[in-house]
Amino acid sequence: MPGPQNRGTKEKGGKPDEEETQASVASDALLSLVRAAVDCPSNPEAALRSLHQFPVTSYDCFPAVQSQSFANGFADSVAGDEFKVLGPGESLMALVGETVEFPCHLSPYQDAEHMEIRWFQTQVSNVVYLYQEQQGLSSPQMMQFRNRTIFEANDIADGSVILHILSVVPSDEGQYGCRFLSHNFSGVATWELEVAGDLLQQLGMVRWLNQSSTYDFILLGIFSHNPTDHLLFSVVMLVFTVALCGNGLLIFLIYTDPRLHTPMYLFLSQLSLMDLMLVCTNVPKMAINFLSGRKSISFVGCSIQIGLFVCLVGSEGLLLGLMAYDRYVAISHPLHYPVLMNQKVCLQIVGSSWAFGIVDGLVQMLVVMSFPYCNLREVDHFFCEMLSLLKLACVDTSLFEKVVFVCCVFMLLFPFSIIVASYARILGAVLRMHSTQSRKKAMATCSSHLTAVSFFYGAAMFIYLRPRRYRTPSQDKVVSIFYTVLTPMLNPLIYSLRNRDVIGALQKGLDRCRVGSQH
Template sequence: MLNRRNMGPWLNHSLVGDFILLGIFSHSQTDLVLFSAVLVVFTVALAGNILLLFLIYSDAQLHTPMYFFLSHLSFMDLTLICTIVPKMADNFIHERKSISFIGCGLQIGLFVTLVGSEGLLLGLMAYDRYVAINHPLRYHVLMSQRVCLQIVGSSWAFGTLDGLIQVVAAMTFPYCGSREVDHFFCEVPALLKLACADTSLFDTLLFSCCVFMLLLPFSIIVASYAKILRAVISMNSAQARQKALTTCSSHLAAVSLFYGAAMFIYLRPKRYRAPGHDKIVSLFYTVLTPMLNPLIYSLRNREVMGALRKKLNRWVTDCQK
């Protein structure tokens, strides 16, 4: 590890120099089509999450714990895509691939905070589904407003703490050589490859942190759904079993999308990581997943579709007056 007293020039250079984001697309015809597809997905994700937030907060029938959690999930997805895609698009269109040192730090902090918070919230939402199916008569007692605020607050708190730790640690390393980040946004593992200091200790800490932030909520999901499955099997009515499984299907789909990509990125040993693979999978859960989540929770949910129809009917009626 380099002595911090001897890092003065390097630290000064790190603080004033820009990083270069190599991106994921070139300006070939194929990549232009793919970039256009990303912009379409971004637009759909933006519209879908904003619409879902509007429906949840404007329709009294959606003022329940599950939709309260879903509103925060949509807000996290909305903020995540706005943290990543606009800068990526600006760099691609203007062929200006630089990002400032401070901008890189902000992007890291927001990205880690949002991904960590969303992972924990998805895990704790499994507990909500467990209570709804296993203790339906006590649901509103066990999932009181206080409990819901504690679940959401703890998700944001742990995610924010994780983000602060990673951004402070990553931004204090000296970057005195190449400043080309082989990614389309400032991601900590890609950035650490440019550090002119021994990062092995922080790499180990980062891996341990990722394991904790992924496996803790994942263990809550497994435990909750194990009890849910036991309760569903013991139900006498096929209709009741179908209703219970339908209640969980949207959450399971969102969990599969998020944890499948996140575990592939962060739980692989370093020697098996390839920048090309990481960029493609990162594109999946930073752009595609935020688009799919509102679609999963709206198209597969009668209450959300009912609220949407009411708003559309009211809008048509107002227009006809």
């Protein structure tokens, strides 16, 4: 019978069409579910609602974080039973200033080189790092993570990658995720990052203690290994040796000869001590790096250099200014000099100079070393000079640089104004003198101090009071050599060669040595 036979043929012929339609609907549903799980790992309920709609044309996400453990399991199940994404665990803890690692890998192992790998914070759109088309992309990266991430892809062929986040700060705390995505695979793993740290840690103390051996800076130096620079290096080391011996000898003479126990020589001994410490802060490390070929300096070593350098330069600048007041009292009020410059006043001048420098150095050291620094840690200087170091910071330091500029103006112009005011009065007193010999003696007394002031303040103002657009690293390095090495060598020569008291103390000491050697 043709009718039933035709009907049977129709039913048989229609069955593949019905199965194909059902398979297509199921495929669309699964694709929608994968998309919902990938883009909404924190809200699996939204993905499940999408699964109940056939055909699926859209899905929605909600910002609320619900059932984190369910989200993790759901994301893994979306990846399928064949592959899973495994992260670092449920939670990680890091201290402020540390580097934290976010390892992720596929299980079982498979090549992920051509996949998209995305680390994100809280939501997929908050990109911490994006690996796409076999390269890292910086444009979608959140601003707070730029220049602070290192992508390690040594084992990407086995599906294993690591993201390093440098210099963790409290704002990094939160939920993170890692997503692997390809044309036939998608999987997500999530975890929590907790950041711990007190005030000292936020100021960089943890960084000094825990990262000193890991995060070294590279000092590019001032000399290369050509014959000319070898000669210049030899000259610098000769100047350093003279500065070391000259300042050490001057301190020894002042403290051993009773005739030099006066206010002027007390100040001069402190000035020599500051110069001695200044040359020993930077030059030995520069020489070691040049001779050994190693240019690195530890985080702690760099912070110590900054603190000592700022402290000594600030103390010396103020002391030179207050020494001008001492010269004014000695010339304008010679009869009242012992009363006006008594021991208490002298100790206050010396103590205030040291205290001012120590506080300034400590504050600037803590602030500068609390900044996060990027992967490129090459300091274009022969020591850890503060302004050269700030160029490597991963955050905007313009506000702090403006504050430093204002501080430099105050530290240089305040003592300099004392010097100008003192010498204006000294000049008036000298002009009122009737004796030519008295005038010469007064000018001879001031000439040594004026020479030292000119060298120190001239170099310091050239470096720190110039606008940034006129600054070049090569000029800064040459001038820094001038006032960190040359000026400390010249100070003892300036104050001793034309000073009869110092020369007399030196001759007396040499006579004692000769008498002792004869016996």
